[in-house]
Amino acid sequence: MIAYLVNLATLIAIFGIAATSLNLLIGYAGIFSIAHAMFFGIGAYVAAQVALTVSPDFLVAALAAAVVAGALSLCLALPALRVRGEYFVAASLGLQMMASTIFAEAHSLTGGVGGLVGIPPARILGFDVASPDAFLVLALACLAVTLAVVRTLMRGSFGRSLMALRDSESAAEAFGKDVRALKTLVVVVGCFFVGIAGALFAFHMAFVNVESFTLEQSVVLMAMVIIGGAGTLTGPLVGVIALLSLPAALSFLPFIPATEIGTVQQFIYGALMTALMIFRPSGIVGLSRGAR
Amino acid sequence: MLLTQLAVAGIQTGMLYALTAAGFALIFGATRVFHVAHGATFILAGYAFLEAVQLGLHWSLASGVALLLAVAFGLFMDALVYRPIQKHEGSFFTVFVASFGAGIAMQALIQFFFGGGFATISVPLTRAAEVLPGLYIAPVFWVALAVVVVVFAAVSLFLERTHAGLGLRALSENPELLRAYGLSARRLSALAFVLGSALAVPGAILTTVTTGIQPADSAHVMLVSLAATVVGGIGSIRGAALAGLFLGLVENLVVSVVDTQWSQAASFVVLFAFILFRPNGLMGRAGAR
Numbered sequence: 001m002i003a004y005l006v007n008l009a010t011l012i013a014i015f016g017i018a019a020t021s022l023n024l025l026i027g028y029a030g031i032f033s034i035a036h037a038m039f040f041g042i043g044a045y046v047a048a049q050v051a052l053t054v055s056p057d058f059l060v061a062a063l064a065a066a067v068v069a070g071a072l073s074l075c076l077a078l079p080a081l082r083v084r085g086e087y088f089v090a091a092s093l094g095l096q097m098m099a100s101t102i103f104a105e106a107h108s109l110t111g112g113v114g115g116l117v118g119i120p121p122a123r124i125l126g127f128d129v130a131s132p133d134a135f136l137v138l139a140l141a142c143l144a145v146t147l148a149v150v151r152t153l154m155r156g157s158f159g160r161s162l163m164a165l166r167d168s169e170s171a172a173e174a175f176g177k178d179v180r181a182l183k184t185l186v187v188v189v190g191c192f193f194v195g196i197a198g199a200l201f202a203f204h205m206a207f208v209n210v211e212s213f214t215l216e217q218s219v220v221l222m223a224m225v226i227i228g229g230a231g232t233l234t235g236p237l238v239g240v241i242a243l244l245s246l247p248a249a250l251s252f253l254p255f256i257p258a259t260e261i262g263t264v265q266q267f268i269y270g271a272l273m274t275a276l277m278i279f280r281p282s283g284i285v286g287l288s289r290g291a292r
Numbered sequence: 293m294l295l296t297q298l299a300v301a302g303i304q305t306g307m308l309y310a311l312t313a314a315g316f317a318l319i320f321g322a323t324r325v326f327h328v329a330h331g332a333t334f335i336l337a338g339y340a341f342l343e344a345v346q347l348g349l350h351w352s353l354a355s356g357v358a359l360l361l362a363v364a365f366g367l368f369m370d371a372l373v374y375r376p377i378q379k380h381e382g383s384f385f386t387v388f389v390a391s392f393g394a395g396i397a398m399q400a401l402i403q404f405f406f407g408g409g410f411a412t413i414s415v416p417l418t419r420a421a422e423v424l425p426g427l428y429i430a431p432v433f434w435v436a437l438a439v440v441v442v443v444f445a446a447v448s449l450f451l452e453r454t455h456a457g458l459g460l461r462a463l464s465e466n467p468e469l470l471r472a473y474g475l476s477a478r479r480l481s482a483l484a485f486v487l488g489s490a491l492a493v494p495g496a497i498l499t500t501v502t503t504g505i506q507p508a509d510s511a512h513v514m515l516v517s518l519a520a521t522v523v524g525g526i527g528s529i530r531g532a533a534l535a536g537l538f539l540g541l542v543e544n545l546v547v548s549v550v551d552t553q554w555s556q557a558a559s560f561v562v563l564f565a566f567i568l569f570r571p572n573g574l575m576g577r578a579g580a581r
Contacts, residue, residue, distance in 0.1 A: 032385050079564075083571050085384050086326055090522045091567040093515060094560040101557035215511065219392065226389055260404060267400035273393025278376050281386045 006132045012237075012244055013139035014200045017146045019224040019236035021193035026222070027231035028154060029186045030166030031080050034218045035092040038099035039069045039076075039191040041213025043198020045109065048116040048208050056120040058129065058138065062199040069195030070188045077187040081180055084169070096215050103210040115209025122203040139200050146193050151233055153189070162186055163231075223269050227276055229283025238285050243269060296427055298544045304433050304502075306540020307440045308495035310533040312513055313520035314447070315491030317532035319366075320521060321464045322484035325374050326384065329365075329391045331514030332398035333489045337362040337496035338505035339402055342411055359493045366489030369394060370482055395510060403507040412504030432502055439494050444533065447487070451529075460484055464527060512556075519563040525573025535574060538562075 018040055025031040043065035050061040079091035103110050110116065121130030122138070129138050153159055161182055164172040173179050202208050220243065228239025246268060250261050276283060312334060319327045337358040344354035373390050415432075451457035462470050463480045471477055492513075499505055517532075520539055524531030539559045546558040566573060 026385075032388070079567055083567055086388075086526065087522060087567055087571055089326075089388065090518050091564060093518065094563040094567070097515065097560040098557050098564070101554060105551075105553050219396070222389070223393075263400045263404045263408075267397050267404070270393045270396030270398075270400060274373060274390045274397065275393075277386050277390035277393065278373060281377070281380075281383075 003132065006136050008244065008248065010132070010136045010139050010204055012240055013136070013143045014197050014204065015221070015224065015240045015244060016143045016237050017197035017200070018194050018221055019228070019240050020143075020146055020150055020233075021190045021197065022221050023225045023230060023232075023236045024150060024154075024186055024190040024193075026225055027229075027235070028159060028166060029162045029183065031183065031187065032089050033076060033080075033092045033187075034089060034215070034222060035076055035096040035099065036190075036194060036221045037213045037215070037217035038096050039073060039194045040198045040201070040217065040221070041099065041103055041208075041210075042072055043069045043195030044202040044208045044213070045103070045116065045198075046195070047199030047202040048119050049109070051119050051122075051203065052116065056123050058122040058124050058199070058203060061122075061203070062142075062196050065199035065202075066192045066195035069198065070192035073187050073191030074184070076191070077184045080183050080187055093215070096218055100210060100214050103213055111209065113210060115207060115211075116202075117207050119202055119206045119208070121206075135204060139204070142196055142200060146196070147233065149193075154233070158182075158185075220269070223273050227269070227272060227283055229285035232283070232285045235283050235285035239283070242284070293427060295545070295548060298548055299541065300427070300429055300433065302541035302544030303537070304436055304540075305544060306537035307436050308498055309516050309520060309536035309540045311440060311443060311536070312492050312495040313517040313524070313532040313536035314444070314529050315488040316517035317521045317524065317527070317529045318447075318460075318491065319484050319488035321527045321529060322460045323370075323374070323463070323481045325370075325391070326388045326518075327366075327369065327391055327485075327488070328388065328514050328518065329369055329395035329398065330488070330492060330517050331510035331512070332395040333362050333365050334492045334496045334513040335402055335505060335507055335510045336365055336398060337493045338500040338509070339406055339411070341497045342413060342500055342505065343406075345413055355493070355497055358497060359490055362489045362493050362496075363486050365398070366485035367482060370485040375478075395514060399507050399510040402510075406507070408507055410504040410506045411500070413501060415501050430502075432498065436498050439498070443491070443494060447491070447529070450487075456480070456483060460487075516559065519559055523563060523566045523573055528573070531574050 018036065022033070022036045025033050025036075046068045047061040047065040050064045054060065075095060076092060079088055079095075083091065104113050106112075121128065122135065123129060124138070129135055154162075161172065161177050164175070164177065165179060165182055169179060172182075201212070205212075224239035224243050225236045226239070227242060228237065229235025247261055247265055250256060250264060250268075251258070256264055280286070312330070315333075316327060316330045319325060319330070340361045341354050341358040344357045345351060349357070369391070373394060374387060377387055377390055451461060459470070459475055459480050460483065462475070463477060463484070470480070495513075496505070499509070516536065516539060520536040521532045523539070524533070524535035539562065542562055543555045543559050546555050550558075
């Protein structure tokens with residue numbers, strides 16, 4: 001039971017980072033990306049490759065993962081600069097679908113559908129952090145750093161410029177904000193952090209394959225942000241906890257057959273997303289704070 | 293001959309994409325709702341047809357059942373999901389997320405009752421015959437062709453010649469003015485959902501009898517409709533249909549160059565390229581974004 005809870009807490013920390021970074025795009029900058037699992041995956045694959053071939057040091061692997069994810073995020077920044085609204089959603093969908101195919105087919109880089117196996121236990125500067133408890137501490141530390149950085153950034157001029165951009169792009173531009181630079185920067189920062197989450201995920205699972213980085217995962221991440229409350233600091237975390245505890249809670253209900261839990265879970269978060277949009281478009285946390 | 297065979301397969305897939313995408317484009321054009329639950333309409337119709345046929349209904353009655361359910365789902369989404377949202381906020385993303393969520397929920401529901409695997413029924417129409425040396429065409433190809441031509445003719449006639457069709461086009465251009473002239477925007481948007489959802493039905497039925505249908509098709513159909521609408525030019529039904537046909541062709545023809553696993557990605561490369569270099573699409577109005 002304790003082991004189960006530690007595992008759940010680690011996953012909450014990892015997805016907490018991912019959802020917080022997606023919230024930067026969706027909640028603060030109004031860039032509605034459905035390609036976030038792609039960068040989560042890039043982070044995980046890069047970390048896995050670094051751990052397998054260079055060094056099992058978490059800091060090295062996570063830094064490499066974050067840098068590569070951040071650099072490749074320019075693929076997402078490009079359409080974000082050119083188009084808005086429906087067009088951007090469509091572009092990010094296209095990107096996500098291409099990425100899923102590449103993850104599944106580029107055998108030399110990603111191991112194909114079989115994935116990369118045997119990722120060595122994480123170490124930091126020679127210390128072993130592979131035990132579940134130590135790894136949980138590491139994940140929580142990463143989450144704390146992410147939250148601190150996001151909080152500082154969003155309170156400062158960068159955050160305010162972003163929110164201005166989200167609410168009215170032309171007004172932000174009229175006030176002399178460099179819209180192109182702001183958008184590119186926020187996409188890079190968001191993808192940098194999800195790269196770290198990917199690295200944590202790779203070490204935690206000791207195994208990565210395409211299953212974890214498909215469109216469904218992107219939708220789950222989006223659901224976490226939206227259900228929790230986009231544009232708030234704690235919202236995405238609330239969403240992550242709610243969605244990750246859901247399967248555990250459902251397994252206690254005796255009348256649902258174990259094989260159908262995944263389906264029931266999908267139904268619940270689908271319906272939850274729709275219901276929230278109808279009744280509380282600002283999400284669970286957004287509700288207590290009133291308008292964002 | 294391989295190329296011709298692939299082209300024939302591509303045209304068949306493309307025709308079904310064209311119909312489904314036209315439905316999506318019609319709804320989007322008239323109501324500005326990004327109805328991504330359209331994919332769920334598709335699988336709902338497919339499974340309804342399948343279930344009705346297995347219960348012993350004649351195929352025409354079964355098609356009727358599928359049509360009825362698809363239209364009901366479209367109306368349900370319009371009345372109980374989109375309208376309440378548009379009443380209080382109506383930002384593009386809110387509607388999009390709600391639609392996405394409903395699509396996921398519907399897909400899960402179908403998976404719960406019918407399982408996640410392929411379901412199909414075999415009909416004599418799908419047995420391929422050699423038309424030219426080395427070129428096989430199943431009779432269902434001609435059925436699909438006939439259905440597509442008839443449906444498109446009917447839809448264009450409706451949109452161009454009838455009062456309601458004119459109203460639909462007016463709704464997309466200026467809903468305020470429409471209201472000022474005393475037409476009901478509500479009734480017209482319901483009409484758009486009826487027509488748009490109905491357009492997904494032929495594709496769903498023909499897919500069920502040819503390749504078989506599975507719950508995961510919901511996402512695929514949604515993606516293809518969305519891609520076709522963007523590539524065709526948002527707001528243009530004809531453009532969406534053309535782009536649907538084009539995407540079906542691309543998906544099948546690339547198989548001659550790369551492995552089959554890449555064929556779906558090919559359509560998204562096309563989509564991505566269009567968004568970057570020609571965001572107004574094949575037939576979109578300039579500056580429509």
